[in-house]
Amino acid sequence: MNANESLEFIAALLILAGSVLSVISAFGIIRFPDVYTRSHAATKSSTLAVLVTLSGAFLYFWVTESFISVRLLLGILFVYITAPVAGHLIIRAAYRSKVKLSEITVEDELEEVLHKEEREEPSK
Amino acid sequence: MAFQIVINLIIAFMWMFLSESYSASSFIGGYLLGILLLLLLNRFIPDTFYLKRVFKIISLILLFIKELISSNIDIVKLVYTPKLDVEPGIFELPIEVKSNWEITMLANLITLTPGTLSVAVSDDNTHLYIHAMNIDTVEESISSIKDTFEKAIMEVTR
Numbered sequence: 038m039n040a041n042e043s044l045e046f047i048a049a050l051l052i053l054a055g056s057v058l059s060v061i062s063a064f065g066i067i068r069f070p071d072v073y074t075r076s077h078a079a080t081k082s083s084t085l086a087v088l089v090t091l092s093g094a095f096l097y098f099w100v101t102e103s104f105i106s107v108r109l110l111l112g113i114l115f116v117y118i119t120a121p122v123a124g125h126l127i128i129r130a131a132y133r134s135k136v137k138l139s140e141i142t143v144e145d146e147l148e149e150v151l152h153k154e155e156r157e158e159p160s161k
Numbered sequence: 162m163a164f165q166i167v168i169n170l171i172i173a174f175m176w177m178f179l180s181e182s183y184s185a186s187s188f189i190g191g192y193l194l195g196i197l198l199l200l201l202l203n204r205f206i207p208d209t210f211y212l213k214r215v216f217k218i219i220s221l222i223l224l225f226i227k228e229l230i231s232s233n234i235d236i237v238k239l240v241y242t243p244k245l246d247v248e249p250g251i252f253e254l255p256i257e258v259k260s261n262w263e264i265t266m267l268a269n270l271i272t273l274t275p276g277t278l279s280v281a282v283s284d285d286n287t288h289l290y291i292h293a294m295n296i297d298t299v300e301e302s303i304s305s306i307k308d309t310f311e312k313a314i315m316e317v318t319r
Binding site for chain 2: 058061062064065068069070071073074076077078080081082084085088117118121122124125128129132138139
């Protein structure tokens with residue numbers, strides 16, 4: 038097994054790991070009780086899954102066709118920057134539109150702050 | 162920092178003009194020479210030597226990747242435990258970073274760390290509200306991790 042073949046094998050492993058991770062993230066989205074915990078699974082696992090899959094594809098084309106795809110690298114960068122922001126925005130919008138947290142939730146320190154704001158707003 | 166990089170580029174171009182070979186290798190040679198000169202003349206230039214900050218940025222990126230992987234291992238464990246016994250909750254974290262860039266970086270880092278998700282930034286930019294997956298066990302260690310993040314970000318930006 039020469040170097041090229043083993044690099045190809047690593048690329049295949051990366052793509053496999055990425056798909057397994059995205060399956061796990063989908064399971065997490067089904068299993069967790071409310072939108073907040075679901076978004077934990079959605080932001081983290083699917084981000085890493087996409088990153089690993091893209092870097093596997095990058096490595097594969099680099100090894101087999103000696104083609105360095107800058108577009109894939111840029112895709113990795115953009116996913117990495119935008120995924121946490123998207124998760125934050127969805128969660129923030131959910132909280133603002135008063136989506137209830139699940140019953141197992143223990144603590145909620147944001148609620149008082151937001152309620153205070155809402156009480157003040159009509160007087161403005 | 163930007164000023165030092167510009168000076169370094171100018172030195173590299175000067176080196177190319179002086180040796181009259183316009184290739185990538187002579188550019189790199191000039192750039193290395195410029196780094197050496199900047200290191201020697203550090204006292205006369207505003208700010209500290211800029212490569213230090215570059216190294217800190219690189220270590221911050223490595224921290225990002227490390228945290229992303231460890232948070233994924235956490236999620237995998239949670240998904241595959243047969244009975245879900247987590248105690249999620251929202252807690253507030255006082256932050257010291259001031260500018261918008263630093264707060265954005267910190268919120269992104271928190272979102273990618275194991276078990277936490279940033280929900281909101283307070284109006285006066287002094288608190289972050291964070292949804293934690295397992296609040297009683299994690300909160301202490303989480304806040305210590307956050308101290309390291311905040312320190313790393315502040316080392317980069319100032």
